[in-house]
Amino acid sequence: MRRLTVELGERSYPIWIGAGVLGELPRLLEEASIDNRRKLFIVTDEHVAPLYLDKVEAVLRTAGYMIYHSIVEAGEKAKSLSVYERVMTEALEAGLDRQSAFLALGGGVVGDLAGFVAATYMRGVAFVQIPTTLLAHDSSVGGKVAVNHPLGKNIIGAFHQPRLVAYDTELLRTLPSREVAAGFAEVIKHGLIWDETFVEWLEQNADGLQRFDDNLLQEALLRACSVKVAVVSEDEKERGLRAILNLGHTFGHAFEALCGYEKLNHGEAVAIGMVAAAMLAERLGIASSISNRTRRILEQYSLPVALPYVMEADAVIEAMRRDKKGEGGKLVFVLPTTIGKVEIRKDIAEEPVRDVLHALQEGGKS
Ligand SMILES: NC(=O)c1ccc[n+]([C@@H]2O[C@H](COP(=O)([O-])OP(=O)(O)OC[C@H]3O[C@@H](n4cnc5c(N)ncnc54)[C@H](O)[C@@H]3O)[C@@H](O)[C@H]2O)c1
Ligand SMILES: [Zn+2]
Structure with a gap:
């Protein structure tokens, strides 16, 4: 143990x-x-x-x-x-x-x-x-x-x-295979926000992990939990740092809500949300060439990387404004600056978000 x-x-x-x-x-x-x-x-x-x-x-x-x-x-x-x-x-x-x-x-x-x-x-x-x-x-x-x-x-x-x-x-x-994939979405998230070497390790061990090799699985859980532990130990009540755990969640929660929490589970919605965050960061010039690698690792773990159903951009944005992470109706995003690092942005205009949502319907390529 x-x-x-x-x-x-x-x-x-x-x-x-x-x-x-x-x-x-x-x-x-x-x-x-x-x-x-x-x-x-x-x-x-x-x-x-x-x-x-x-x-x-x-x-x-x-x-x-x-x-x-x-x-x-x-x-x-x-x-x-x-x-x-x-x-x-x-x-x-x-x-x-x-x-x-x-x-x-x-x-x-x-x-x-x-x-x-x-x-x-x-x-x-x-x-x-x-x-x-x-x-x-x-x-x-x-x-x-x-x-x-x-x-x-x-x-x-x-x-x-x-x-x-x-x-x-x-x-x-x-666990049913779809739930396994959903779980890996949050494991991958812990790498993407904190630790590029963990992302690399997940890329290299995708096969063994999906076969549930017990040593690999324990290692993955230990490393992913360690990220969460480090963040929560520093900022229990989400006064600042803890918000980085929400990578992919501003988009993801809206996707989940709009399909009535049924067609997409939490992990799947977060996976698509992390692709959206990477695409948004690229559009804003905060990051470059990260969305392809983000898509690739999620696909290695059998996760969706584009919206499987049509969702109106207006409806998604409205759902995002209602999410409690929004402050006074402002959109708050966790955006990757590179693989393994993110920043929190509260100043993003609607236009680029809309562009990303359109691109996501079209198969995820921006
Ligand atoms: N509190 C937090 O910090 C936090 C963080 C991330 C997610 N969440 C929440 O977690 C929820 C999603 O959790 P989840 O993905 O574990 O969903 P879940 O609890 O619904 O479990 C997924 C499915 O797997 C089944 N299941 C569970 N264990 C099983 C097992 N060992 N074998 C076979 N079937 C099993 C469940 O019955 C369910 O049908 C969302 O509501 C999300 O908001 C909370
Ligand atoms: Zn989550």
């Missing part, structure tokens, strides 16, 4: 990555001061529950924990106020108190939902992330938790750090 630490003073916490981490869960919980006198409430979804819920519950029961669970529908729809309310009700009915803890067993959807429940249950109780998707290497670290509002993604949320992230790479083996 490999360990990383998110350094946040008294709220610092470990991320454990490895094959078989689940078997160590009772010990890791104990280390995080969640001992077996506390009730645990597992939140998971209908795809993950039949695969792993029994196993997790068995490990915890053997260690003497009292466990309850709630199974929500799979997919982005579960990040809603109505599902939030249902989980709250079930937790209250189970008699959870302020000493209890929530465990998020699933991908980013379950992590964001369960984390927001934990952040607000009796004004905040402990929670633990047990990520089961590749994408969740990103969502499980850093304490951003939220549900969606029909008018915007992640609009109802909080900062609430987990006590522990227990990342068992064995659980990733059942």
Whole structure:
């Protein structure tokens, strides 16, 4: 098992990555001061529950924990106020108190939902992330938790750090290939914003990684999580630096919202968004010759690099202005200056954004 630490003073916490981490869960919980006198409430979804819920519950029961669970529908729809309310009700009915803890067993959807429940249950109780998707290497670290509002993604949320992230790479083996690709989008993002050598390594090891070679996979997760840890440890509440993690997300969130969170998943939307950001940077003269390499690495990981559906530029821009990352309706973009470095720009005019959106419909070449 490999360990990383998110350094946040008294709220610092470990991320454990490895094959078989689940078997160590009772010990890791104990280390995080969640001992077996506390009730645990597992939140998971209908795809993950039949695969792993029994196993997790068995490990915890053997260690003497009292466990309850709630199974929500799979997919982005579960990040809603109505599902939030249902989980709250079930937790209250189970008699959870302020000493209890929530465990998020699933991908980013379950992590964001369960984390927001934990952040607000009796004004905040402990929670633990047990990520089961590749994408969740990103969502499980850093304490951003939220549900969606029909008018915007992640609009109802909080900062609430987990006590522990227990990342068992064995659980990733059942992921559908589309979800694997989506996860690699955020892995690649961590390279593109921070570390060109990591991008090179991802380019060289694309085949092995997609075959889920365990050593390579652990290395990739460790390196991607390290970037997130470094950024979050420096700027927990997104006062500045943390915004770089949003590369591809101003575009991506708008793409997701416009297709009703269905035709594109989060990782796919972010992949297209990162291509758009690279094209925009080139148009503005901030960067040169980076969009081709950006497209190439995303394609190596079976990700889309152009819009698969027609989206009106006006509608995309309107959705971007509504995104909470916008300040007073201004468009905020994270733009690459080279591979491995980005800057945050709040002064971009609509015209070049429109040009990029048109080019993206036409197959992604600008
Ligand atoms: N909080 C953050 O910092 C942050 C960062 C990035 C993304 N996110 C959020 O994460 C969400 C996307 O997360 P995601 O891509 O993990 O989606 P997800 O949680 O919906 O999981 C994707 C699909 O895979 C299934 N699944 C999960 N684990 C599985 C497994 N081991 N085997 C088989 N199937 C499995 C799920 O049931 C679901 O159908 C978005 O809502 C996004 O906004 C949050
Ligand atoms: Zn993301």
